[in-house]
Amino acid sequence: MRRIVCILFSICQLSLFAQTTISGKVTDSKNNPILGANIYLDGTYDGTSTNEKGEFSFKSTAKGTQTLVVSFISFETFIKTADVSLLKNLQIKLRDDVNSLDAVILNAGTFEAGEKAKVTVLKPLDIVTTASALGDVFGAIQTLPGTSTVSEDGRLFVRGGEAEETQIFIDGIRVFTPYAPTANNIPTRGRYSPFLFKGITFSTGGYSAEYGQALSSVLLLNTIDEPDQEKTDISLMTVGLGVGNTQIWDKNSLSVNASYINLAPYQEAFPDRNKWNKPVQSANGEMIFRHQFKDDSMLKLYGAFSYTHFDVIQDDINFTDGFHFGLQNRNLYFNASYKNKFGDNWRIETGFSFTNDQSNLKIMEDTVDANENSAHFKVKLYKQFSNRFKISFGSEYFATNFDENYTEISHQKYKYGFDNNLFASFAETDIFFSKNLAAKIGIRAENSSLLNEFTVSPRASISYKSGENSQFSLAYGQFYQNPKNDYLKFSQDFKAENTSHFIANFQHTKNNHIFRIEAYFKDYQNLVKYDSEFANFNSNFTNNGNGFAKGIDVFWRENGKIKNTDYWVSYSFLDTERDYKNYPIAATPNFVSKHNISLVAKHFITDLKSQIGFTYNFATGRNYTNPNELGFLNNQTKNYNSLSLNWAYLIDQQKILYFSVNNALGTKNVFGYNYKNTPNAAGNFDRQAIIPNADTFFFVGFFWTISNDKKSNQLDNL
Amino acid sequence: MKNLFLFIGLFIALNVTAQTQYQTGMQKAFSLWEEGKMTEASQLFERISTVEKDNWLPSYYAATLEILGSFGLKDEAILKAKLTKAQDFLDTAKSNSENNPEIIITQALLNLGYIAFDGQKYGMILSGKNSQLYAQALAIAPNNPRVILGNAEWNMGAAKFFGKSTKPYCEDIKRAIELGKEEKIDIEFYPKFLLERAEEVLKQCEN
Numbered sequence: 001m002r003r004i005v006c007i008l009f010s011i012c013q014l015s016l017f018a019q020t021t022i023s024g025k026v027t028d029s030k031n032n033p034i035l036g037a038n039i040y041l042d043g044t045y046d047g048t049s050t051n052e053k054g055e056f057s058f059k060s061t062a063k064g065t066q067t068l069v070v071s072f073i074s075f076e077t078f079i080k081t082a083d084v085s086l087l088k089n090l091q092i093k094l095r096d097d098v099n100s101l102d103a104v105i106l107n108a109g110t111f112e113a114g115e116k117a118k119v120t121v122l123k124p125l126d127i128v129t130t131a132s133a134l135g136d137v138f139g140a141i142q143t144l145p146g147t148s149t150v151s152e153d154g155r156l157f158v159r160g161g162e163a164e165e166t167q168i169f170i171d172g173i174r175v176f177t178p179y180a181p182t183a184n185n186i187p188t189r190g191r192y193s194p195f196l197f198k199g200i201t202f203s204t205g206g207y208s209a210e211y212g213q214a215l216s217s218v219l220l221l222n223t224i225d226e227p228d229q230e231k232t233d234i235s236l237m238t239v240g241l242g243v244g245n246t247q248i249w250d251k252n253s254l255s256v257n258a259s260y261i262n263l264a265p266y267q268e269a270f271p272d273r274n275k276w277n278k279p280v281q282s283a284n285g286e287m288i289f290r291h292q293f294k295d296d297s298m299l300k301l302y303g304a305f306s307y308t309h310f311d312v313i314q315d316d317i318n319f320t321d322g323f324h325f326g327l328q329n330r331n332l333y334f335n336a337s338y339k340n341k342f343g344d345n346w347r348i349e350t351g352f353s354f355t356n357d358q359s360n361l362k363i364m365e366d367t368v369d370a371n372e373n374s375a376h377f378k379v380k381l382y383k384q385f386s387n388r389f390k391i392s393f394g395s396e397y398f399a400t401n402f403d404e405n406y407t408e409i410s411h412q413k414y415k416y417g418f419d420n421n422l423f424a425s426f427a428e429t430d431i432f433f434s435k436n437l438a439a440k441i442g443i444r445a446e447n448s449s450l451l452n453e454f455t456v457s458p459r460a461s462i463s464y465k466s467g468e469n470s471q472f473s474l475a476y477g478q479f480y481q482n483p484k485n486d487y488l489k490f491s492q493d494f495k496a497e498n499t500s501h502f503i504a505n506f507q508h509t510k511n512n513h514i515f516r517i518e519a520y521f522k523d524y525q526n527l528v529k530y531d532s533e534f535a536n537f538n539s540n541f542t543n544n545g546n547g548f549a550k551g552i553d554v555f556w557r558e559n560g561k562i563k564n565t566d567y568w569v570s571y572s573f574l575d576t577e578r579d580y581k582n583y584p585i586a587a588t589p590n591f592v593s594k595h596n597i598s599l600v601a602k603h604f605i606t607d608l609k610s611q612i613g614f615t616y617n618f619a620t621g622r623n624y625t626n627p628n629e630l631g632f633l634n635n636q637t638k639n640y641n642s643l644s645l646n647w648a649y650l651i652d653q654q655k656i657l658y659f660s661v662n663n664a665l666g667t668k669n670v671f672g673y674n675y676k677n678t679p680n681a682a683g684n685f686d687r688q689a690i691i692p693n694a695d696t697f698f699f700v701g702f703f704w705t706i707s708n709d710k711k712s713n714q715l716d717n718l
Numbered sequence: 719m720k721n722l723f724l725f726i727g728l729f730i731a732l733n734v735t736a737q738t739q740y741q742t743g744m745q746k747a748f749s750l751w752e753e754g755k756m757t758e759a760s761q762l763f764e765r766i767s768t769v770e771k772d773n774w775l776p777s778y779y780a781a782t783l784e785i786l787g788s789f790g791l792k793d794e795a796i797l798k799a800k801l802t803k804a805q806d807f808l809d810t811a812k813s814n815s816e817n818n819p820e821i822i823i824t825q826a827l828l829n830l831g832y833i834a835f836d837g838q839k840y841g842m843i844l845s846g847k848n849s850q851l852y853a854q855a856l857a858i859a860p861n862n863p864r865v866i867l868g869n870a871e872w873n874m875g876a877a878k879f880f881g882k883s884t885k886p887y888c889e890d891i892k893r894a895i896e897l898g899k900e901e902k903i904d905i906e907f908y909p910k911f912l913l914e915r916a917e918e919v920l921k922q923c924e925n
Contacts, residue, residue, distance in 0.1 A: 123839050228850055
């Protein structure tokens with residue numbers, strides 16, 4: 001018996017002898033020991049964790065060449081392949097994982113929203129729960145710094161740029177006609193429903209070489225990859241009704257929605273300052289189909305159709321019977337995008353979009369029929385060499401065909417139009433020198449066949465993380481954009497307009513707050529000038545205009561410090577002058593306010609199952625020209641003030657009642673003045689204030705979601 | 719007599735050594751877990767999963783441990799790193815066992831980790847997804863006590879938020895407890911039904 005035990009014992013001994021000890025020490029790049037790193041021989045059970053000194057030691061029966069793996073959260077995994085006998089007293093330095101959330105971010109000029117973003121300035125729900133936004137993407141973006149309050153227009157005016165200087169992209173593909181048409185003084189809205197998008201990137205300057213034909217800003221909207229569930233949404237609103245449905249099967253999903261808006265009942269109840277011959281009616285339909293392939297590749301088809309129709313007579317000092325404007329607009333947008341991974345860390349993204357926009361306008365007794373066909377094709381390749389070095393490059397082609405027929409009261413007809421085709425290529429690289437220092441360098445080349453011009457624009461940005469929660473960034477870029485359609489339709493003898501951006505940014509983020517301050521300077525060259533009151537056939541156009549914009553944007557957001565309360569403040573200071581259009585001298589354009597402030601707050605009251613919120617906007621006065629005095633853009637309107645309120649009440653898990661009031665205090669805001677063309681008997685020009693059609697706007701809606709889980713609601717649609 | 723004891727002792731010892739490396743590894747990982755050494759346990763599961771490439775259990779447990787460790791974290795960077803790692807493990811488990819209700823409800827638990835951290839940021843997207851995941855798991859395994867309990871807890875959370883009674887879910891929990899007691903598990907190291915925890919949830923429900 002004793003013998004057996006002895007034999008067993010010696011077998012154990014023998015097997016101990018056949019083992020190799022693997023040992024060493026694991027530290028970070030600054031030689032601080034790492035506690036708890038996981039160390040093992042790949043494909044075996046042998047391994048251990050490091051102690052507080054970063055040391056490890058374990059035995060293995062494995063022989064020959066083995067692969068040692070060292071992994072720890074927030075660090076890149078370390079791999080060493082060698083003969084097992086050599087894996088002794090190793091000194092292993094783990095490199096920081098530059099993809100982790102606390103790594104430096106290349107962010108100069110950019111705001112990100114959505115759950116994927118490392119620093120989110122707007123959460124998905126914000127688009128739809130911000131008072132004043134009325135469920136419009138552009139409305140919510142206008143509470144961010146860098147935007148100017150031009151509330152009679154509704155489009156995005158960024159850092160002293162005109163609205164046309166901002167371009168909008170859905171899934172990387174250009175949108176040519178993002179805004180719904182309206183009459184003068186009635187703010188426009190985006191054509192697309194906000195709940196189709198999961199992430200939004202808003203760049204107010206210095207953006208990537210991937211994007212061109214935008215002098216001031218790009219807004220990137222990404223649609224949802226995978227809807228979470230099948231459901232039907234029903235909306236009943238004071239201004240119309242809507243219905244939506246989502247179906248999911250296998251690897252496919254289809255969402256459709258349709259809405260019908262009719263402002264007649266509202267305008268009957270709350271008459272505004274216009275005489276509506278035909279109140280605004282619009283019908284919109286959208287559909288999005290998504291197919292997910294096996295290997296994470298994805299195809300999305302998105303289509304939207306909208307029809308708008310109205311006829312209005314607006315009070316105008318120069319027309320005794322008012323200014324007559326009628327519009328009928330049909331807009332079709334189609335966008336297809338495909339992305340796929342292939343080979344060794346390669347990715348391809350490609351897509352195209354097509355827009356057809358037809359408008360029939362009545363302007364007094366004249367009629368204008370416009371037809372625009374635009375298309376965008378794009379292919380982009382992306383290669384990740386390592387976590388620290390990535391490149392992307394691609395090409396794109398824009399084609400626009402624009403035709404307009406102008407018929408005067410005398411039946412005299414004018415026909416004109418243009419083809420604006422442009423080919424562009426871009427290349428860009430992202431380099432992480434460390435977790436604290438990163439740079440992006442890119443270049444973009446464009447060839448416009450319409451202007452017969454070739455341009456090259458370099459872009460660069462660098463970010464340095466100065467502390468645990470803070471970082472500095474710098475960005476520079478050159479941007480070119482062909483003159484807008486309003487000029488191209490009368491003349492094509494142009495150069496591209498051009499601007500350079502210089503941006504410096506500081507950002508401090510902690511769990512529940514974000515603070516950022518950004519200073520910028522923009523230099524505009526080759527702006528279009530003309531010598532007539534309005535741009536027309538007889539105007540003499542040149543590219544001799546120029547201008548500048550400089551300013552400071554500040555953003556502060558805090559969540560939850562006050563219980564159930566979330567708020568953000570934006571402040572923009574803007575100093576800009578331009579000598580363009582028909583300006584006799586360089587002057588600050590009339591869409592610019594020197595100071596812009598927005599304050600947005602939301603509070604959830606659990607007992608009332610309600611979210612209440614307000615938005616306060618303030619902007620200093622805007623320039624206008626008073627012909628009774630000497631000079632150009634020589635006077636300023638009073639300051640702009642608006643307080644908007646909203647209240648969302650959850651009747652139960654699937655029914656929401658929503659109220660909102662824009663400009664609740666009924667402040668009489670003035671956007672400028674319209675002067676009579678001829679002086680009165682005393683030799684003075686009489687004037688009329690340009691004011692909103694209605695000071696205050698009310699909205700009541702009831703939203704009902706029908707889904708299997710009986711839990712979703714349309715809070716995200718509001 | 720003495721010899722007999724020795725013999726029995728040896729027999730047990732031999733029996734232990736007759737265990738596969740997989741069994742030893744898994745047992746060790748579970749005992750580390752019981753001792754509260756979560757990191758070590760998770761790392762051991764991770765090592766086992768690199769060997770047992772076709773077995774979903776080791777990566778399933780590695781994911782579960784990372785998820786449990788993420789609750790209560792204050793630093794979003796660490797939370798995201800842990801849950802990303804957990805997601806990788808879970809994806810590995812999924813590739814070894816498709817439409818597995820245990821993995822599906824663990825995915826819901828992972829999503830809950832994000833929602834619990836910042837409901838406003840993650841809730842809108844992930845809560846709908848979670849309801850879908852529970853529905854999917856219930857369709858596959860209508861009598862799985864862990865699925866029934868998870869689904870009931872999830873619904874109770876929503877009911878509480880809306881100030882509604884959680885009573886309707888008590889029946890589900892009771893049913894889960896009964897099914898849990900009866901459940902026969904024939905796969906080694908298959909997830910167990912945690913009776914004590916279920917009873918705790920039942921108390922909350924009846925209050």
